[in-house]
Amino acid sequence: MIDSIQHRRSVREFLDQPVEDAKLNEILEAARLAPSGNNKQPWHFIVIKDQGMKNAVATATNNQLWIASAPVVIVAVADMLARSEDFAGMVVDEETSIFDLKRIVRDTAIAVTHILLEVDHQGLGACWCGAFTQRGIRPVLGIPEEKFVVAVIPIGYPAKQPQGKTRKSLEEIVRYERW
Ligand SMILES: Cc1cc2nc3c(=O)[nH]c(=O)nc-3n(C[C@H](O)[C@H](O)[C@H](O)COP(=O)(O)O)c2cc1C
Numbered sequence: 001m002i003d004s005i006q007h008r009r010s011v012r013e014f015l016d017q018p019v020e021d022a023k024l025n026e027i028l029e030a031a032r033l034a035p036s037g038n039n040k041q042p043w044h045f046i047v048i049k050d051q052g053m054k055n056a057v058a059t060a061t062n063n064q065l066w067i068a069s070a071p072v073v074i075v076a077v078a079d080m081l082a083r084s085e086d087f088a089g090m091v092v093d094e095e096t097s098i099f100d101l102k103r104i105v106r107d108t109a110i111a112v113t114h115i116l117l118e119v120d121h122q123g124l125g126a127c128w129c130g131a132f133t134q135r136g137i138r139p140v141l142g143i144p145e146e147k148f149v150v151a152v153i154p155i156g157y158p159a160k161q162p163q164g165k166t167r168k169s170l171e172e173i174v175r176y177e178r179w
Contacts, residue, residue, distance in 0.1 A: 011125025014156030030118035036107035042082030062131035070154030078104035093134040125158035
């Protein structure tokens with residue numbers, strides 16, 4: 001496992017080569033099996049291969065047009081309805097201060113991490129893209145307003161393996177027994 005974790009990089013350049021459906025299914029399976037609070041599994045995944053849709057998503061993701069060069073883009077969506085049917089029709093966005101929104105975003109982020117690691121394990125590359133607003137991206141994909149887009153994830157065969165980014169040392173981030 002640590003090999004995939006160490007090898008994974010944010011990949012932003014892709015070969016003009018499709019992703020096999022069998023690999024895509026393994027990637028989605030990795031997301032499906034992620035842990036979540038109370039096993040609520042508050043996630044949905046939109047798989048996009050259509051060039052026009054990829055272009056629109058890339059434009060909505062802060063005009064990062066390179067995203068549309070990936071053969072497939074997965075959009076991870078967290079669903080308030082997984083917590084309570086009472087949220088039906090509610091509008092949530094970046095300003096919403098409700099604990100259940102934090103819970104569904106937390107859980108969906110775990111599933112996105114599973115996706116990134118399985119992508120690497122399959123010899124593919126991906127990048128978690130988060131530079132969008134709910135009001136900007138939801139209409140592009142017809143996503144109802146009680147759902148919160150967590151990540152746009154372009155996936156494909158890497159054109160190159162990017163250099164590793166630095167990380168803080170364990171000494172900087174780990175404490176023992178108490179703060
Ligand atoms: C929540 C989140 C949002 C991100 N948004 C973007 C983005 O919009 N565009 C982009 O190119 N990279 C984005 N990244 C990728 C980070 O820049 C990258 O993970 C970080 O620099 C570490 O590099 P590495 O993934 O290669 O280890 C995002 C990563 C995360 C976790």
